[in-house]
Amino acid sequence: MNNRMPSLPEFYDTLLRRHENDIAVAFRDETLSYATIEERTARLASAFRSMGIKAGDCIAIMVENRPEYLITEIGAIRAGATVIPLNSKLDEDSIRSILDDADARTLVIGPSFFSTGRDLQRDASFDIDYVIGIEGETEFPIGFHSFDELLSKADTDVPAMNPSPEDVAAIYYTGGTTGEPKGVMHTHRGLILNTYSHIAELEICKQERALLTTPLGHSAGFIARAILTQGGTIVLEREFEPAQFLQTIAAERITWSFLVPTMVSELLDAPEFEEADTSSLQTLVYGASSIPSAVLKRGIETLGQVFIQLYGLTEVPNLVSVLSKSDHDPDREDVLLSTGYPVQLADVSIVDREDRWDGDIGEIVVTSPYAMKGYRKRDALVSEQPDRIHTGDLGRIGDDGRLYVLDRIQDVIISDGQLVFSSEVENVVQRHPDVQQVAIIGIPNDRDALDVVTRDRLNVEQIVKAVVVVETDVPLESIQEFCRDEGLDDHQIPRTMDTVGKLPETPYGKIDKKSLRKPYW
Known part of the structure; x- marks a missing residue:
């Protein structure tokens, strides 16, 4: 029996073939089966290797929500590269800072990034080998390589890759709310464990139909991997728009979705909400920031017990604690103010190293097998105990074991x-x-x-x-x-x-x- 932990190339190879006859992605009028995703990611992996991209080289993904984002991420992983997912809402200065830190010399760019891509290509201070553009509604820039042409000319023989589970597979950059964005390095092992934690903690079932509208370069990307692992269908929207969101739920019989709290509020306030058919929706996950209990109670009263709250951070992706569906009781204000219990694969403690907080309040510290490996080029930022992640959040643990996140320290x-x-x-x-x-x-x-x-x-x-x-x-x-x-x-x-x-x-x-x-x- 082989007890070796697989790497992500092996992981994707197995799941894509296992679900080959099912629909993996739906986008506008296009549907892609798992077999199609397998073929296109194999071709892209072959193309990357023929371009001279070696194991561990960084490929930046500057693509809005569309199937090519997922194809690029999986194709790069299957080629043995390290992916740099970029949020499609980042400004050009943030993108420049990230690319400089990551030393990414290959960029895959969607239509909304074409202007930024041209500027980077012309900038002599950036050493960029390839800019690969995905053709869309806007004019295709001169000097870009065509994504579609690369796929059409490449073969389907996936390069034989066997990275160590401890190798860095992806680098996700923090939001930079307290300074310059930091590159958070995640290993093959960590991302696979994180995927199964998503499945268990967020109730992602087999054959789920999941609507994703938040950027794949952030939390939604981790969720997408879990949906695919379960053989589900990802219905993609470029961005969140309440009326369109409600229409898609009804038309596509959506069972699962993810929103940030501001979107939940906008959804409940939408004129179309009262008449919308949301009967298929079984799970609505929210997170990334706190949500007022008044908004949450209104959501529970109108949508039922479909809500799950997640609390996490880039260093421990999405899942430090979870407030389950059963805990979303509008009559239990104290529970609604919590972020739920720590997940099975995370240990949470409260520390007060500076004696500046009152009573049982302190900084939330997390250990988890899917916590980051470290910060790229920033070893000095990692504590003497690198497996203990200091979140920068103040909180307390209640007598019942639930975690209460009180505020960002900076707030x-x-x-x-x-x-x-x-x-x-x-x-x-x-x-x-x-x-x-x-x-x-x-x-x-x-x-x-x-x-x-x-x-x-x-x-x-x-x-x-x-x-x-x-x-x-x-x-x-x-x-x-x-x-x-x-x-x-x-x-x-x-x-x-x-x-x-x-x-x-x-x-x-x-x-x-x-x-x-x-x-x-």
């Missing part, structure tokens, strides 16, 4: 000398009947007194500020009175408020508090 507010967790205030303000969305930030009480060298917000007295999206004019006094009635203490209640038409979001679908704070710090 904690010091008001009247006391800690204020923005998520707690947001959860209350969101319940105000006239508030659609809210972000709570801290702004300096005395900007002139800021330490221009460190600007450590945890050493600066701050004012709690609410940034809200409302349908009608709502005076600050109304928000303040509501917060008092809901039990917030004076130091937690917003003292100032801005009204905006839409809250800014990061490329990863989170509220961009960094940009909201920028004018004040």
Whole structure:
């Protein structure tokens, strides 16, 4: 009996052949079977090797949600390359920073990236060997290699690759919310274990019909691998649009989907929601940031117990803890405020190395067999215990063992000398009947007194500020009175408020508090 852990090329070879007669991907009017995916990824792997790409070379994938993204990722893995998935919503500066750090000399580019690709190709500071373009609605740039031509000319003999399970298979870059993006290295072993954790923890069943609208270069990419492993069908949309999302659920009889919390809110507020047929939907996973309990309760009341919450991070992809369907009880506010129990393959602890937090609160630290191998070119950032991942999140573990994520450390507010967790205030303000969305930030009480060298917000007295999206004019006094009635203490209640038409979001679908704070710090 062979007990050796497979690498991803072997893993994909097995699953693609096992489900060869089933539909793997549906996109617009196109459907691709597993057999078609197997053939196209084999051709692409052969093409990559004929271009001189060696084992371990980095291939950057700059492709929006479409079948070619999946074909490129699997084809690159089958060629023994290391993939660099890029979120299709990243700006050009972020892309440049990532490509420079990754030393990626082969780029596969979708139509929405053509302009960026031309700029990079002309930039003498970038040493790029190949730019492979996927033809679409926009004019195909001169100097790009054609993705379709590469496939048509390549053979289907997959190069014999047998990487070690401990080799780096993919490098995912963090969102850069606290600085420059960091390259998070994941091994073949880690990604395979992570895939099976997704299947078990997120209730991904055989023959699932999954609608994915968030970028494949981020959380959705890990989910896609799990869907394929179960022989399911991935229905792809370029991006999330509530009316289209609802229409696709009904037309494609979608059983499973993933959204970030801002999308859940938009979905429930969509004019088409009340009349939409969502009867096929059995699982709706959400994550990437906290969700107000008022929004969640409304979702449970209208869609039923279909919700699963995930909490994770790029270093421990998607799955540190999970709030199960059965825990989504609208009558149990305390449970809804948690992120559920740690998953089977993650161990969670709370640490307070600086004695700066109160009681049982501290930074969430995770160990997992699918945690990152390390940061590319940044060994100094890895702690003395590299298997312990410091999340940068503050939290506590309840008496029942559930994990409560209170705030990002960078978002904690010091008001009247006391800690204020923005998520707690947001959860209350969101319940105000006239508030659609809210972000709570801290702004300096005395900007002139800021330490221009460190600007450590945890050493600066701050004012709690609410940034809200409302349908009608709502005076600050109304928000303040509501917060008092809901039990917030004076130091937690917003003292100032801005009204905006839409809250800014990061490329990863989170509220961009960094940009909201920028004018004040």
